[in-house]
Amino acid sequence: MSQATQTFVIVGASLAGAKAAETLRAEGFEGRVLLIGDEARRPYERPPLSKEYLRGEKDFGAAAVHPAGFYDEHDIELRTSSLVSAIDPARRSVTLSSGEEMGYDRLLLATGATPRRISVPGGNLPGVLYLRSVEDADVLRQAIGPSAQVVVIGAGWIGPEVAASARQLGASVAMVELAALPLERVLGPEVGAVYRDLHAAHGVDLHLGVGVEGIVGSESAEGVRLSDGTVLPASVVVVGVGVTPRVELAEAAGLSVDNGVLVDEQLGTSAPGIFAAGDVANVYHPRYRTRIRLEHWSAALNQGPAAARAMLGHDVVYDRIPYFFSDQYDLGMEYRGWAPTFDEVVFRGDPASGAFLCFWLHRGKVAAAMNANIWDAGDDIEALLQADRLVDAPRLADPDIDLAGLAGSPGT
Template identity: 65%
Template sequence: MSTQTFVIVGASLAGAKAAETLREEGFDGRVVLLGEETERPYERPELSKGFLLGKKPADKLYVHPADFYAGHDIELRTSTTVTALDPGAHEVVLDGGERLGYDRLLLATGASSRRFPVAGADLPGVAYLRQMGESDDLRTAIQGASRVVVVGAGWIGSEVAACARMLGAEVSMIAPEAVPLERVLGPEVGAVYRDLHADKGVDLHLSTGVDRIEGTDAATGVRTSDGTLVEGDLVVVGIGAAPRDELARAAGLEVDNGVLTDEHLRTSDPDIYAAGDVANAMHPFYGKRIRVEHWANALNQGPAAARNMLGAGTAYSRVPYFYSDQYDFGMEYNGYATEWDRVVFRGDPASREFLAFWVRDGQVLAGLNANIWDQADGIKALVRSGARVDTDRLADPSVDLGDLLG
């Protein structure tokens, strides 16, 4: 039996799947999984979707059944905060001063909601969404609000706005971008979401900044940069997330928009790995480091890191994937596009049943299937192939995606 101890900091999806994989791969040493929250590991996407709506119970969010960890000899310690890493001593320091030794360490600390740096942001009635308890509280607050003001039109802002409308609330959305999700999807696909929210009755204040949150004893609305008062007694802030890399930074690991890792998810310390939202990992397919804050990345990087902690030496090279559900509009996105020449549509975006492709120099960098559920594999293969395509054929629904691979 191994005398080694593997410690995982972050009882997240990535951390839980890493612990599971260590056992699946035959590691019989000590596995310790440390988490700050009171809950055992759970998946976060439904916090702004079905769980927020009250349609999906907590039991459907947990990564494993309650007896899984004891049954696999995994020491799950919830409500436990790691205050420091000591790479020289191969120890983590816990709140209360306990020091826990490790042979290999995995950082799966995730990300935290960016706080809103404006006056009034600390008033009662201002909410963020990152944890299960916050989603529970937010559902109750939405149901009791006269009007919900959502600040931010990224994934959290857009999905919360949709859920709030579906729960019957009056909703306003304020964002500096011209269309929702512009930074990720660009103006063309973002316009689909703009029209979707407008059609569902959301009061949109786009291309608009925020000066402050109004209120004395509680939030009463948001004052925009042009002086308009958008009234509301619940303000939900969704302005992005920041990687929780403070422990790594303080310990002297290389950090830049997350914890820097190689393609094996190994950090600048050979005995420390990182996975999930906190990892800015070298990706062999893209030839650069990328940090992806989405469910699939945590689901797959955790196991990959675990195998490499055991010496597998396998590069993590999956093409990024994410999904979103807003009202009756669902989508899946495969690929990674930060700059592109054009967006090619297959189908009419106004119908809300279409494919979209982000193309640069004739190469498909990413693709999205919206309310069409049999094309994701073809999109992924097209992205992975790196093939140069005829964009007229790409836009033609009669041409099978497989025929474009060359």
């Protein structure tokens, strides 16, 4: 069948889905493109929601993936406020919660992820907030002002970013984390300590290595009770304890699911004609020879287009090195690579100076690297990661040695 008469359906109208739709048209697909999302707004990027948007420095338009007219101009049927309630891979159809059914020739699942809830006494009280959508950010923005007492539960990525923005808005902020250090799970203790010191220097009251027993309050949240008996007063509680991939549709349709929808390096699921991308996809990565589910802006940005090309039958291999960024106060950083385990951490530059590079080494090679407030090192770091060679740690640490020339003897 000619592709001009085909229908490609994308479920999830956010970054991965919108970029996929854009790519279908850019690649010359002339069939029907349906982009279906359960949110009321057109697709937008989420990183500003804990940063500039939350602080009122950027409006929705600056966060939107495309200008308002883009979808009509490119003949992309954007269906907002539309929940897909079922997929039938045998009949190649999707059903909306309204009962409407539509057939597809290719289907992309870009359903993203949803915040994990805390289940403690008082956890459902008004004033216990989560941050995923623009509406969540609007509610949070209303609750955070100079007189607010914000308690942030969880020091993964969302927690520290919200804590930083709340401090910048003049609120008093406490942050609670079960681990010994903020961001320790991904960055390890050495860089976790840098973020601990950063937040302490900005007046965040840190409670590390301690759990949450419950939220106290009668009508709404008034405080957070910790496992050490402390009760932190709160006018608002922000929970950032991770996300879970939205796999319900895939699971019900019988697709292979394990920490996300399982896809191969071409982003194809276990069902013919169905692809997945972004936060929901657990993607086989040929470089690491394992599946990785990334919850990063750049994965959605790049996997969406890659999936679109795969839907068109192109020969796609998704092998990009993972990348994410974070901005907290005046510390901006980019992280490249993947280092679930590492043997050594090497700094180039003094973290206390606020501008430094950091490398996570595994078996003598750079597994991941971060540039903090240094913005011209990205290409050299990418080259170092791509080279995948043994490196000499003292030379890596020496700012006088050119990074570009650092890849040493070929590794095994």
